[in-house]
Amino acid sequence: MRIERVRLRRISLPLVSPFRTSLGTEYERSALVVQVSTPDAEGWGECVAGADPDYSSEYVEGAEDVLLRHLVPRLLSAETVTAHTVGPLLAAVKGHRMAKAALEMAVLDAELRSQGLSFAAGLGAVADRVPSGVSVGIMDSVPELIDAVAAYLAQGYQRIKLKIEPGWDIVPVRAVRERFGDDTLLQVDANAAYTRADTRHLARLDAFDLLLIEQPLDEEDLLGHAALARGLRTPICLDESVVSARSAADAIALGACHIVNIKPGRVGGYLEARRIHDLCAAAGIPVWCGGMLETGLGRAGNAALAALPNFTLPGDVSASNRYFATDITEPFTLQDGHLTVPTAPGLGVTPIPAALDRATRTTTELHR
Ligand SMILES: CC(=O)N[C@@H](Cc1ccc2ccccc2c1)C(=O)O
Numbered sequence: 629m630r631i632e633r634v635r636l637r638r639i640s641l642p643l644v645s646p647f648r649t650s651l652g653t654e655y656e657r658s659a660l661v662v663q664v665s666t667p668d669a670e671g672w673g674e675c676v677a678g679a680d681p682d683y684s685s686e687y688v689e690g691a692e693d694v695l696l697r698h699l700v701p702r703l704l705s706a707e708t709v710t711a712h713t714v715g716p717l718l719a720a721v722k723g724h725r726m727a728k729a730a731l732e733m734a735v736l737d738a739e740l741r742s743q744g745l746s747f748a749a750g751l752g753a754v755a756d757r758v759p760s761g762v763s764v765g766i767m768d769s770v771p772e773l774i775d776a777v778a779a780y781l782a783q784g785y786q787r788i789k790l791k792i793e794p795g796w797d798i799v800p801v802r803a804v805r806e807r808f809g810d811d812t813l814l815q816v817d818a819n820a821a822y823t824r825a826d827t828r829h830l831a832r833l834d835a836f837d838l839l840l841i842e843q844p845l846d847e848e849d850l851l852g853h854a855a856l857a858r859g860l861r862t863p864i865c866l867d868e869s870v871v872s873a874r875s876a877a878d879a880i881a882l883g884a885c886h887i888v889n890i891k892p893g894r895v896g897g898y899l900e901a902r903r904i905h906d907l908c909a910a911a912g913i914p915v916w917c918g919g920m921l922e923t924g925l926g927r928a929g930n931a932a933l934a935a936l937p938n939f940t941l942p943g944d945v946s947a948s949n950r951y952f953a954t955d956i957t958e959p960f961t962l963q964d965g966h967l968t969v970p971t972a973p974g975l976g977v978t979p980i981p982a983a984l985d986r987a988t989r990t991t992t993e994l995h996r
């Protein structure tokens with residue numbers, strides 16, 4: 629395909645409720661929507677970088693700058709581009725995986741739409757719906773947490789993930805386990821808030837029969853996670869540490885993780901996400917699809933990815949209304965605890981022009 633024009637929209641969507649993690653509290657989602665125009669089709673992508681470089685080194689202004697200055701020009705000057713050649717075309721630019729992922733996603737969307745193929749068909753989905761889990765933030769009190777979890781379970785969420793940090797871990801996890809019983813699927817996510825010195829403290833979580841503990845230590849501390857894995861019964865899951873298929877292979881070989889949270893934006897795109905899925909399947913490591921407070925665009929791609937065979941644990945692909953009162957696409961809704969995998973060509977969803985315009989703060993476009 630020949631890329632004629634690329635449009636970047638900085639958008640902002642208010643969150644239905646503040647979302648607090650060990651990284652801080654978010655009140656709105658600032659994101660970047662990428663639109664690629666080719667003679668055959670339009671393609672849509674979403675950059676998952678947050679407002680601040682706290683989850684990873686990327687942040688939305690930086691992503692916008694590297695796209696405009698270094699990434700988009702490389703695609704506009706190429707004679708033809710396919711989703712599989714985006715990675716090699718951009719390889720000379722180091723890092724910036726979330727920015728690259730957004731561009732590859734838009735090219736993949738345009739390519740699949742022009743072929744009349746859905747993301748699910750293109751990626752190799754084997755299910756037409758996926759079980760939906762939910763990520764629950766740190767709250768001001770345990771009673772508030774219990775009320776929030778009760779509401780999500782009533783909506784049908786099949787798995788509860790609690791954000792934890794030092795000072796908010798054992799007590800809230802015990803309260804949720806005791807209030808909602810042993811059959812509730814429960815896991816925690818520390819966003820790297822602990823250190824190796826916390827091993828004995830984190831081992832106290834073994835009492836609560838958790839599915840996993842996600843990213844307890846610093847993203848670069850693979851040996852620390854391997855040592856922690858030897859000190860805990862609860863399986864270790866990595867998120868921030870897994871930035872590519874190579875880093876997934878290294879983490880698994882070092883015994884640093886038993887489970888992987890796959891996020892297409894964090895690893896450079898849906899094609900690398902599938903490589904990690906395949907590598908983990910070969911290694912007997914189950915995976916699940918993480919969330920980055922995506923709009924319906926990223927949510928559509930993630931629902932398709934989560935339908936691949938080794939995604940055997942419920943992911944954080946929640947309904948749109950977990951985060952947004954109004955999405956920029958038709959909302960994803962929970963049906964019997966599942967999200968339906970889109971079947972229309974490409975992502976299967978497109979932004980609703982009025983909603984996209986309302987959320988748009990700035991638009992920049994580059995032509996050939
Ligand atoms: C659903 C979930 O827990 N997501 C991330 C954390 C997270 C939380 C808030 C975010 C806000 C803006 C951008 C990225 C963000 C990532 C995680 O699994 O670790």
Ligand SMILES: [Mg+2]
Pocket residue numbers: 817819842843867868889918
């Ligand atoms: Mg996480």
